[in-house]
Amino acid sequence: MDTIHACFKEKIGEVLLPGDVFSFRLPESGDGSIKSEKIICGPGLRRNGEEVRVCKSGILRHKQPNMYWIDSQQRRYVPAKGESVIGIVTTKSGDVFKVDVGGSEQASLSYLAFEGATKRNRPNVQVGDLVYGQFTIANKDMEPELVCIDSCGRANGMGVFGADGLLFKVSLGLVRRLLAPQSEIIKDLEKIFPFELVVGMNGRVWVKAKTVQQTLIVTNLLETSENMTSQQRQTLFKRVAEGSL
Amino acid sequence: MSPMKLCVPGERLCSTEDCIPGNGTYLRHGSIFASLAGYVLRKNEGEELPVISVVRETEAQLLPDVGAIVTCKVTSINPRFAKVHILYVGSTPLKDRFRGTIRREDVRATEKDKVETYKSFRPGDIVLAKVISLGDVQSNYLLTTAENELGVVVAHSEAGAQMVPISWCEMQCPRTHAKEFRKVARVQPEYLQA
Numbered sequence: 001m002d003t004i005h006a007c008f009k010e011k012i013g014e015v016l017l018p019g020d021v022f023s024f025r026l027p028e029s030g031d032g033s034i035k036s037e038k039i040i041c042g043p044g045l046r047r048n049g050e051e052v053r054v055c056k057s058g059i060l061r062h063k064q065p066n067m068y069w070i071d072s073q074q075r076r077y078v079p080a081k082g083e084s085v086i087g088i089v090t091t092k093s094g095d096v097f098k099v100d101v102g103g104s105e106q107a108s109l110s111y112l113a114f115e116g117a118t119k120r121n122r123p124n125v126q127v128g129d130l131v132y133g134q135f136t137i138a139n140k141d142m143e144p145e146l147v148c149i150d151s152c153g154r155a156n157g158m159g160v161f162g163a164d165g166l167l168f169k170v171s172l173g174l175v176r177r178l179l180a181p182q183s184e185i186i187k188d189l190e191k192i193f194p195f196e197l198v199v200g201m202n203g204r205v206w207v208k209a210k211t212v213q214q215t216l217i218v219t220n221l222l223e224t225s226e227n228m229t230s231q232q233r234q235t236l237f238k239r240v241a242e243g244s245l
Numbered sequence: 246m247s248p249m250k251l252c253v254p255g256e257r258l259c260s261t262e263d264c265i266p267g268n269g270t271y272l273r274h275g276s277i278f279a280s281l282a283g284y285v286l287r288k289n290e291g292e293e294l295p296v297i298s299v300v301r302e303t304e305a306q307l308l309p310d311v312g313a314i315v316t317c318k319v320t321s322i323n324p325r326f327a328k329v330h331i332l333y334v335g336s337t338p339l340k341d342r343f344r345g346t347i348r349r350e351d352v353r354a355t356e357k358d359k360v361e362t363y364k365s366f367r368p369g370d371i372v373l374a375k376v377i378s379l380g381d382v383q384s385n386y387l388l389t390t391a392e393n394e395l396g397v398v399v400a401h402s403e404a405g406a407q408m409v410p411i412s413w414c415e416m417q418c419p420r421t422h423a424k425e426f427r428k429v430a431r432v433q434p435e436y437l438q439a
Contacts, residue, residue, distance in 0.1 A: 046404070047421050049420055137324065141321075142362075
């Protein structure tokens with residue numbers, strides 16, 4: 001008799017493809033009553049009546065107590081509400097800026113959505129500037145909307161940035177690893193030399209170090225650490241640290 | 246029926262002494278001219294002069310009028326309004342699809358400024374609405390759903406199944422059991438088919 005958790009546990013850490021199905025019968029305990037178990041299906045899993053189907057290819061992950069999801073690798077970004085992204089301002093039309101966030105549509109950013117902006121006091125945003133903002137509206141039916149303030153009205157690190165530095169694109173999986181609370185990649189990089197880093201969830205990363213050469217070194221290290229194991233990465237960083245010092 | 250004559254706007258049909266002007270015609274300098282492009286129809290009214298009118302098609306089309314309940318399909322949504330295609334007026338289907346707009350403040354009767362279009366309609370929903378204005382030349386019909394009996398009647402979930410209403414603001418998909426927000430119409434029990 002398979003329980004729900006038992007079905008999933010076998011496959012944690014395995015690669016699953018779209019179309020794989022988990023079907024299970026509810027377990028019956030000794031006195032004939034049916035015990036119900038609750039699981040939370042994260043991204044990549046979808047319930048279809050009495051079974052759970054896999055929608056994206058990737059590795060099945062598990063988080064206590066009952067959350068399961070598919071960790072998939074993709075480069076194309078799909079806007080989602082609440083995510084912080086780096087955008088490039090493309091046009092200024094009236095009260096609204098059009099910002100390229102790497103999705104299927106350009107996002108709109110109102111000039112009032114900056115800290116301390118009023119109708120008289122307009123923010124200093126030019127075409128080609130980099131902005132770090134959050135999505136308030138992001139779904140497949142409407143044009144996405146960005147804001148550079150939080151719900152209290154404070155900037156909280158968002159807004160226009162990046163006078164110098166380099167913007168480059170990485171895969172979404174690497175971005176998630178960089179944004180994890182105890183990111184090993186960031187910790188290893190800090191030991192080499194100091195630099196400024198802005199990570200957007202749309203796969204865009206902005207780096208600025210003291211000299212142009214250091215900026216390029218950090219860029220190359222970040223791009224290569226996508227496909228390396230932590231062992232290989234640490235040896236590479238060590239070599240770079242010895243070489244540059 | 247004898248083959249009917251075609252006419253274009255501006256064509257002189259006859260003089261006022263022969264006929265009385267009807268729909269699609271106007272009077273100028275003692276003659277009757279056509280104002281629409283279509284077929285010329287002459288109707289004999291009895292002792293009076295026949296009425297001459299111009300019709301687009303042989304059958305008269307039912308147009309949505311102010312206060313009529315229409316059935317429409319949502320084509321696109323916007324934070325400020327939703328664009329729809331009007332399919333039925335009452336229970337008669339229309340041959341052409343007229344375009345309508347449902348503004349954000351016309352979606353509900355209460356709490357008008359807290360309405361989010363994304364939580365009321367989605368593209369592809371079938372909506373019952375009422376006409377509040379015919380609009381001018383360039384704008385569409387203005388519609389409203391600010392009543393209990395108006396709103397979304399048929400909607401499909403993101404999984405593709407037809408959803409079941411569970412309250413005036415939520416519908417549930419029978420396959421994935423996911424709930425989605427819509428402004429649901431309270432259809433009278435006699436119109437529901439089991």
